[in-house]
Amino acid sequence: MDVDVIVVGAGPAGAFTAYNLAQANLNVLLLDKERLPRYKSCGGAVSLKVQEILTDFKINNVIEDEITKVVFSHNFQQPINIDFLKPFTYMVMRDKLDDFLVKKAQNLGVKVIDNNKVVEVIQNKNQVQVNTNTDSFTAQLIVGADGAKSVVASDLGLMTDLEYGVAYEKELKVSERRLNSQRGIIHLDYGIVSNGYVWVFPKAEHLSVGVGTYAQGIDLKGKLNDYLVSERLIDSDVLQAKGHLLPIGGDKHKLNNQRGLVVGDAAGLVDPLSGEGIFYALKSAQLASKTIVNTLSKAGSLDRYTELVNQEILPEFKKARLIGKIFFPFSKTIHKLFNKKEWILKQLLTVIYGGKSYSDLYNTFRSEIPFLRFKV
Structure with missing residues (x-):
């Protein structure tokens, strides 16, 4: 099968990337190694920030x-x-959320093949070949949405030093x-x-x-x-x-080469303080799909995707990492502070689940916990 884009992994990052690409009238194949729908270990907290991204539909039913x-x-x-x-x-189960997003992609014409494990990605000058345990597929570009320890990332030579x-x-x-x-x-x-x-x-x-x-x-x-x-x-x-x-997110990485890119967990995009991944899976899918559409229309290159992630996601992750260096080692002291000043704890939750900035929270920590100012 020859398509425009192959997306590997049918979690939120992969399914939403496929959905967006199909909206742009691209021919998309979505592969997953497991039989869908499948259980996925995940806390399942969907923040209010997700609403800013899923503007085409609501997830009320899941x-x-x-x-x-x-x-x-x-x-x-x-x-x-x-x-x-x-x-x-909001609370979700990943099997239901993922299935909901996969079906949205299918409704736009995305071909979904499950129970098909990718074992090798071969890059050629003008295309990429994806070999699975049962078949072989070709496309102009590939998206790795296959989670931590991504096969796609490994074969593309990306994300080699993740923590x-x-x-x-x-x-x-x-x-x-x-x-x-x-x-x-x-x-x-x-x-x-x-x-x-x-x-x-x-x-x-x-x-x-x-x-x-x-x-x-x-x-x-x-x-x-x-x-x-x-x-x-x-x-x-x-x-x-x-x-x-x-x-663990927070460090700059090359997230693409000429034939493909990685999104979500495969790109190391997990909040280094809270561990949240769903929002950043969807955000990276949004940035990736826009970049792919522009690349295939000769209006840009995949390098733009790495630039966008570094601009729109990494600054927040860096501040989250700094807060973690304050928060975790001194959690007992900070909890006593939270008991006296609950508004700081509320601000923390608003940052993680709402739309506030980690930069504001970082400044709050530094101003309200003076003896920690030089311990970061």
Whole structure:
């Protein structure tokens, strides 16, 4: 099969890239190694910022819960309750969200082939050849949306020096009473695990409970079990349990060559403070698809994509990394500050899930925690 663009990976980054390219009347093939739809380990928090990108349609039908409150604690202690009074983020399951976006792309003519694992990408002068475990395809350009440890990135010679965090999550079946008590509320604790946090997110029929960290050598399963004991969830039925890598964003990388580019997790575009990836998957898909359309119409080159990511995403990631260097090592002290000045915590949440800037939050941290000013 010969197409204009092959997109590898049917997550939010890949599906939305394919959708946008099809809107521009390009012939697009979307490949995924698994049978769709499939379970994906992910907290599933969709921020308000996503609405700025998904302007063509709403995702109401895949929203599992609307979050208005958050409870912060530090190593099980001193819980802080923040109530925004209106939704500040939404909960989704990735299998449903991804399937929704894939179907939107299919409706515009994107050819989707699942259960087809890419094993090799060969670049030629005028095209790219993609070999899978069952077939071979050619296109003018390729998009790697195949996540952390991307095959496409590797074969294109991109993203060779990424750093990774790791997360481990369980989907738990709980009583209707417990689920109702959790409705509209997320719980976060950032003292249990070094350089990370644990969470409880409510879904329509179960709870997603997980732990993530950017530190090395952490017993994630043990830390999560400790948290489950504290939350009285340790005896809950486990529906799914799976870990995944978190490619740490914040450093400049070459995200393209002449025949292809990478988006989302494959491009290392995960928030280095919160671990959020869905918004940046969609944002990079938006930037990538515009660049590809211009490239194929001879109005530019794929190099423009790397420039756009460096301009529109990387500055925020760099500030998020700096905040992380303040936040995680001094989390106990900062939690005491949050208890006295809840508005700072609210600002933190607004940055992660709303439209505020990490630059503003960074300045707040530096001004409100004077003894940390020279420790970054």
